[in-house]
Amino acid sequence: QQLRQGKVEEALALYRQELAKNPSSVAANNAMGVALDLEGRTKEARTHFAKAIEAAPNAQAKAAAERAMAMSYAFDNDCANTIKYEQMVIAYWVTEKNFYQQGEMMTEGARVCLEAGDLNTAAKYYKMGRDTGLKEPGIQPDRVSLWNYRWEHAQARIAARRGNKALAEKHVAAARALLDKDPEMAKAQAVFFPYLTGYVALYTGDARTALADLAKANQNDPFIQCLIGQAHEKLGERDQAIQAYTKAYATTAHNPPAAFAKPFARKKLAELK
Numbered sequence: 333q334q335l336r337q338g339k340v341e342e343a344l345a346l347y348r349q350e351l352a353k354n355p356s357s358v359a360a361n362n363a364m365g366v367a368l369d370l371e372g373r374t375k376e377a378r379t380h381f382a383k384a385i386e387a388a389p390n391a392q393a394k395a396a397a398e399r400a401m402a403m404s405y406a407f408d409n410d411c412a413n414t415i416k417y418e419q420m421v422i423a424y425w426v427t428e429k430n431f432y433q434q435g436e437m438m439t440e441g442a443r444v445c446l447e448a449g450d451l452n453t454a455a456k457y458y459k460m461g462r463d464t465g466l467k468e469p470g471i472q473p474d475r476v477s478l479w480n481y482r483w484e485h486a487q488a489r490i491a492a493r494r495g496n497k498a499l500a501e502k503h504v505a506a507a508r509a510l511l512d513k514d515p516e517m518a519k520a521q522a523v524f525f526p527y528l529t530g531y532v533a534l535y536t537g538d539a540r541t542a543l544a545d546l547a548k549a550n551q552n553d554p555f556i557q558c559l560i561g562q563a564h565e566k567l568g569e570r571d572q573a574i575q576a577y578t579k580a581y582a583t584t585a586h587n588p589p590a591a592f593a594k595p596f597a598r599k600k601l602a603e604l605k
Contacts, residue, residue: 335367335584343367356387362400366586369407370594377404395424402441406591411445411453432475435465439482440588447592451490458486477514481507481521485528492535500532523550527559534559539566554583554593561600570604577601 334343347364350357361384368377381401388394402417418441425433438461446454462483466476488503507528511518530545542563549556561576581597583590 335363335370338582338584340367340370340584344371356383358384358387358389358393358397361387362397365400365404369404369586369591370584372407372595372598374404374407377407391424391427395421398424399437400586402444403586403588403591406444406448406588407595409444409448409592409595411441411448411450414444414448415441415453415457431464431466431468435461435479437461438464439486442486443588444591446486446489446493447588449493451493454486455490458483458490474514474517477510477517478521481510481517484510485524488528489531489535492532495536497532497536500536504529504532527553527556530556530559530563534563534566539563543567553589554580554585554597555589558593558596558600561597565600565604574601574604577604 334340334346344364344367347360347367350360351364354360361380365377365380365384368374368380378401381397381404384397385394385401388397398417398420402414402421405413405417418437422434422437425437438457442454442457442461445451445457462479465479468475484503484507488500488507491497491500491503507525511522511525526545526548527550530542530549533539533545534542540563543560546556546560546563551557557576557580561573561580564570564573564576577597577600580593581601583593
């Protein structure tokens with residue numbers, strides 16, 4: 333509860349109390365690691381995730397701790413080590429014969445690598461994620477559409493990061509067509525389309541369009557808030573950028589959007605203030 337309220341130091345104090353009584357607690361070590369990552373103390377965080385991995389009572393708990401370790405490296409924009417630990421999680425889902433979760437972990441690692449600037453690794457793992465997800469036995473049509481949509485979404489962002497506006501727009505159009513073709517898939521995925529168009533606009537030099545599109549995306553997503561901050565910066569709107577980065581910095585999540593947003597917003601706020 334303290335952590336959710338942004339009271340990280342208070343949360344750390346409670347976790348320390350618990351770990352003093354039960355040093356091998358998987359839950360407490362994981363929680364301590366999350367709080368330390370949010371504080372930017374990532375090396376210290378990983379000592380706790382390592383303890384959680386070692387003390388995990390079963391394969392599922394171990395995979396969860398390994399995933400947390402992967403996200404800890406994501407807070408440092410460390411693509412290689414994120415992928416290393418995501419591969420361990422993927423290995424667990426292989427034993428469970430769960431192709432969807434294998435694909436999820438591949439795309440999770442890919443997203444970290446994309447924002448870390450390793451575009452080739454990002455492309456490789458996004459494609460692997462799509463291809464693996466499609467191997468799900470008895471896969472439903474909307475799940476097929478989902479994987480294809482995610483792949484077009486990813487290719488558009490990668491192309492934008494490479495400065496290839498025409499290719500990015502081609503994949504944006506393909507993503508839009510998939511949404512229009514499958515209303516069932518679109519129910520949950522349409523919200524991610526303005527994120528895509530805003531991202532592409534931002535990285536292909538149109539900050540004004542980026543702002544307009546990102547205003548239709550999830551305003552509670554710290555990654556979206558960082559994109560909005562960057563667009564304001566490009567337009568010379570310092571106060572609005574600070575406001576967006578301040579919102580992003582408040583995140584207490586431990587996932588790819590937060591792993592990028594927390595350190596990025598911390599750095600930007602230090603520069604702008």
